[in-house]
Amino acid sequence: LIVDRSIQPRDGHVVIAVIDGEMTVKRLSTSPTGVVLKAENPDYPDLHVAELSDFRVWGVATTCLHHLN
Template identity: 65%
Template sequence: MGVIVGPRVIDAGASLFSVLISPVAVAAGFPSPAQDYFDGRIDLNAHLIKDITSTFVVRVTGNSMEGAGISDGDELIVNRALEPKDGSVVIAVLDGELTVKRLRITARGVVLQAENPRYPDIKVPALSDLTIWGVATRCLHHV
């Protein structure tokens, strides 16, 4: 069946079924030598998401962020709890829409930058004039 069942599955109180196919429960024959080393597969949630409660996934439409490696159709992992800083890729609310931009906070003011020369920057008097919906932490780019 090609199912790998490690000891953790049994700890989780799974059904009789998984106990039966588990290498641990098999009394006859050698247990798998890999058994002691199996500690679960790579869990992308664990590595890509720091705070699951405040993290959302959004999908990008348009190519104004190509320079940041964010293309049309890519997904972004967005943490709403993070404090936006100078240089953050943010989701900002512009004209009632969620928009992805690079946030620049300088002595001369606050700018929402596109990462594509064909799109103009948007100048904002102060950060408080902006509604920042969240801060992007990862781009799931389609290669």
């Protein structure tokens, strides 16, 4: 992945997020009810970010150089 840390993350972006010290790559989904990090792989669950979690978006993925299986 090529990641741009200068891009302001928006709904629908693929982001590198840090939740309680753990990094993950997921699609950002924001709504009035909260933040969900959506998994593109159906084998993995979506992550609903709890209000008291230590959460930040580290960067926005801009390019994938190749597909991983």
